[in-house]
Amino acid sequence: MTDREVRAVVPLSAPPDAEVPAPGSKSVTNRALLCAALATGTSTLTGALFADDTAAMVGALRDLGVAVDTDESAARMVVHGVGAAIGAGAGAGAPAVTVDARQSGTTSRFVLPAAALTVTPVVVDGSAQLRARPFGPLLDALVELGASVRPLDRPGYLPVEVAGPLTAREVTIPGHLSSQFLSGLMLAAPLLPDGLTVRVATPLVSVPYVRMTGRVMAAFGAAADVTETLVSVPAGAYTASEYPVEPDASAASYLFAAAALTGGRITVPGFGADPLQGDVAFVDLLAKMGAQVERGADAITVRGTGTLHGIDVDMADISDTAQTLAAVAVYADSPTRVRGIGFIRGKETDRIAAVVTELRRAGLDATEDEDGFTIHPGRPRPTTFETYDDHRMAMSLALLGLRSPGVAIADPGCVAKTFPTYFEVLDSLR
Numbered sequence: 427m428t429d430r431e432v433r434a435v436v437p438l439s440a441p442p443d444a445e446v447p448a449p450g451s452k453s454v455t456n457r458a459l460l461c462a463a464l465a466t467g468t469s470t471l472t473g474a475l476f477a478d479d480t481a482a483m484v485g486a487l488r489d490l491g492v493a494v495d496t497d498e499s500a501a502r503m504v505v506h507g508v509g510a511a512i513g514a515g516a517g518a519g520a521p522a523v524t525v526d527a528r529q530s531g532t533t534s535r536f537v538l539p540a541a542a543l544t545v546t547p548v549v550v551d552g553s554a555q556l557r558a559r560p561f562g563p564l565l566d567a568l569v570e571l572g573a574s575v576r577p578l579d580r581p582g583y584l585p586v587e588v589a590g591p592l593t594a595r596e597v598t599i600p601g602h603l604s605s606q607f608l609s610g611l612m613l614a615a616p617l618l619p620d621g622l623t624v625r626v627a628t629p630l631v632s633v634p635y636v637r638m639t640g641r642v643m644a645a646f647g648a649a650a651d652v653t654e655t656l657v658s659v660p661a662g663a664y665t666a667s668e669y670p671v672e673p674d675a676s677a678a679s680y681l682f683a684a685a686a687l688t689g690g691r692i693t694v695p696g697f698g699a700d701p702l703q704g705d706v707a708f709v710d711l712l713a714k715m716g717a718q719v720e721r722g723a724d725a726i727t728v729r730g731t732g733t734l735h736g737i738d739v740d741m742a743d744i745s746d747t748a749q750t751l752a753a754v755a756v757y758a759d760s761p762t763r764v765r766g767i768g769f770i771r772g773k774e775t776d777r778i779a780a781v782v783t784e785l786r787r788a789g790l791d792a793t794e795d796e797d798g799f800t801i802h803p804g805r806p807r808p809t810t811f812e813t814y815d816d817h818r819m820a821m822s823l824a825l826l827g828l829r830s831p832g833v834a835i836a837d838p839g840c841v842a843k844t845f846p847t848y849f850e851v852l853d854s855l856r
């Protein structure tokens with residue numbers, strides 16, 4: 427057995443003052459890839475993310491008969507769309523194609539409805555971690571819409587075999603577990619014979635991601651009318667597009683947090699005046715805590731002021747940045763309470779339990795609430811943090827090491843899910 431990898435993070439000797447590019451957005455890349463696959467003609471994505479989650483989507487599309495050419499050094503992906511014939515392969519009764527969504531929630535939840543557009547059976551599977559995440563509401567919706575859904579292990583979980591066609595025009599789903607079920611249905615909806623109306627029966631989490639879905643669809647020529655309780659998509663078609671992917675706002679949260687907690691300045695270029703990602707609002711929380719924030723027309727800058735105050739905040743819209751905020755909260759002068767994020771117990775790991783357990787491991791006072799956590803300021807003692815195969819645990823806890831000595835991150839390779847160069851980028855702040 428080989429020793430597992432542990433990566434030390436050494437405190438910065440001086441506050442950073444830098445412009446730091448972030449990788450392309452995972453959420454936008456995976457939406458644009460699927461819209462391009464469902465279009466007819468050739469689309470080109472620039473600024474695309476090359477990471478495990480987008481490799482999962484590219485692999486899934488190829489398995490479903492879509493040619494995708496990638497050039498990582500140019501951050502470019504070229505997709506030869508096949509329209510509604512996605513996954514049509516050998517037709518009804520043929521042996522099912524198996525798609526491996528790896529650890530990717532977006533890939534699995536977005537591909538399932540698209541794979542049910544034709545009668546050809548498709549199996550969607552993933553890592554052990556993804557097999558533990560919920561799929562029930564999406565699978566129930568597909569059945570209601572006319573698909574055949576055959577669980578190959580536990581009902582409501584991967585692996586599952588789906589076959590179309592989808593014939594109904596209306597369905598109701600819960601919104602409180604994940605917005606990805608709704609986004610997945612929306613992405614396939616223009617290719618349904620009568621379009622689709624989705625009613626959202628319980629309060630929708632991660633709302634900005636659903637609006638993002640509508641906006642990426644629009645860039646590929648498909649309409650969607652989006653509210654938090656009702657989404658309507660008329661029948662139509664996707665058109666091929668030249669599509670620039672914006673930088674990843676969740677990835678950028680670590681860079682902005684680094685500036686806030688070290689008293690430095692970091693600018694992340696490439697965010698337009700009206701970004702698609704709700705997670706850009708993370709910087710507004712840093713501003714509430716005491717950092718200076720400039721949201722310009724083509725970049726966002728955060729300057730730490732040396733003072734940070736605790737806040738009480740609902741992060742249901744931007745929960746991927748909750749762990750980042752927990753790291754910043756350690757250096758505030760009063761406690762921070764994060765609410766509204768009970769559903770992140772169903773992500774890569776139970777993120778509420780994990781963040782509280784790890785901060786306590788470092789001797790800090792942190793408590794778990796049903797729908798969030800409370801972090802009390804303190805000085806972390808030298809600690810090797812566990813990361814639970816969760817990229818966001820690794821990236822958030824590493825921030826503590828920029829300011830406090832003795833921090834190390836176990837299994838740092840898990841950052842490959844969305845930000846493979848993360849530790850090199852942190853090192854570039856030195």
Ligand SMILES: O=C(O)C1=C[C@@H](OP(=O)(O)O)[C@@H](O)[C@H](O)C1
Binds near residue numbers: 531605631
């Ligand atoms: O649609 C998306 O791209 C995402 C939606 C969010 O998930 P939930 O809707 O499950 O909260 C987010 O956490 C995930 O990283 C990406």
Ligand SMILES: C=C(OP(=O)(O)O)C(=O)O
Binds near residue numbers: 533
């Ligand atoms: C929850 C996440 O990813 P996904 O649901 O797409 O696997 C994430 O990136 O934090």
